[in-house]
Amino acid sequence: MPRPRSPLLSRTRIIDAALALIDAEGLAALSTRRLALELGVSGPSLYNHFPTKEDLLEAVADSVIAQVDLNAMTAAPWPQALGTWARSYHAALTAHPNLVPIAGHGPGRRPSALRMADTVYGALVMAGWPPREATRIGALMRFFVIGSALGSFAAGFVPDPEVYAADYPHLREAHLLAERRQSIDEGAFELGLTALIAGLRLQFSETTQSESSPKHINPTPEGSGGVSTV
Numbered sequence: 163m164p165r166p167r168s169p170l171l172s173r174t175r176i177i178d179a180a181l182a183l184i185d186a187e188g189l190a191a192l193s194t195r196r197l198a199l200e201l202g203v204s205g206p207s208l209y210n211h212f213p214t215k216e217d218l219l220e221a222v223a224d225s226v227i228a229q230v231d232l233n234a235m236t237a238a239p240w241p242q243a244l245g246t247w248a249r250s251y252h253a254a255l256t257a258h259p260n261l262v263p264i265a266g267h268g269p270g271r272r273p274s275a276l277r278m279a280d281t282v283y284g285a286l287v288m289a290g291w292p293p294r295e296a297t298r299i300g301a302l303m304r305f306f307v308i309g310s311a312l313g314s315f316a317a318g319f320v321p322d323p324e325v326y327a328a329d330y331p332h333l334r335e336a337h338l339l340a341e342r343r344q345s346i347d348e349g350a351f352e353l354g355l356t357a358l359i360a361g362l363r364l365q366f367s368e369t370t371q372s373e374s375s376p377k378h379i380n381p382t383p384e385g386s387g388g389v390s391t392v
Contacts, residue, residue: 171201171203171207171208171211172211173211173212173221175201176197176201176208176211176212176218177218177221177222177225178225179197179200179201180192180197180218180219180222181222181225181226181258181261182200183196183197183200184222184258184260184261185258185260185261188260189219189260189261189263189264192215192218192219193215194208194209194215197218219264220264220270220271220272222261222264223261223264223265223267223272223275224272224273224274224275225274226254226255226257226258226261226265227254227265227272227274227275227278228274229250229254229257230247230250230251230254230274230278231246231247231250232247232277232278232281232282234246234247235247235281235282235285236281236285239289240285240286240289240291240366241359241362241363243285244282244286244299244303244359244362245355245356245359247282248303248306248307248355249355251278251303251307252307252310252311252351255307255308255311256311259311259312259313262308262311262312263312265308266308266311266312279300282300282303283296283297283300286299286300290366290370291366291369292369295365295369299362302358303358306354306355306358310347310350310351310354314343314347315339315346315347315350316339316340316342316343316346316347317339317340317343319333319336319337319339319340320337320340321337321338321340321341322337323337325337
């Protein structure tokens with residue numbers, strides 16, 4: 163009887179298995195030996211696809227960023243587009259909370275992360291934002307989305323009313339927060355996103371008015387270029 167053939171080992175299969183392991187048990191659980199065991203292969207065979215664990219983690223992180231919807235950035239007015247993109251970015255990260263510390267790094271050489279940065283920055287500049295401000299918006303949104311995905315605010319409060327009763331009178335209902343985790347955390351994200359975009363609308367109006375006003379010529383102008391930091 164012929165021996166059963168093992169499934170073909172590929173980058174995609176390795177990435178999917180690594181992400182599943184990280185989701186289930188955290189970053190510390192990922193090792194070449196453990197991943198090889200999960201895939202039913204020998205450890206050295208993984209090195210043909212990913213020379214180091216760091217290379218693998220970069221690829222896994224980029225696979226998550228690849229799930230972010232960028233279509234709105236080129237198909238809607240910038241305030242709406244920014245909100246749609248931020249929600250998709252947030253959803254991609256919160257679906258894999260154990261990976262956020264890695265996915266939250268700068269784009270580095272990750273193709274999907276660089277594509278996202280290029281798309282968001284380019285859309286903002288095309289919408290009329292000065293390059294420097296577009297760069298700052300990219301950084302601002304990255305800080306906000308990644309920060310909101312790092313952990314739950316509501317889950318940080320223990321469900322024991324005695325912890326708060328005597329010394330923290332303003333937190334007398336804090337023991338109820340954990341059981342309302344989803345609505346509180348999602349509501350906080352939406353509130354923050356709405357406030358950010360409202361503030362950026364005002365800033366955009368002031369910026370475009372300033373740009374259209376006559377200016378004195380500066381013989382040694384400060385550079386105004388920018389690059390996305392999403």
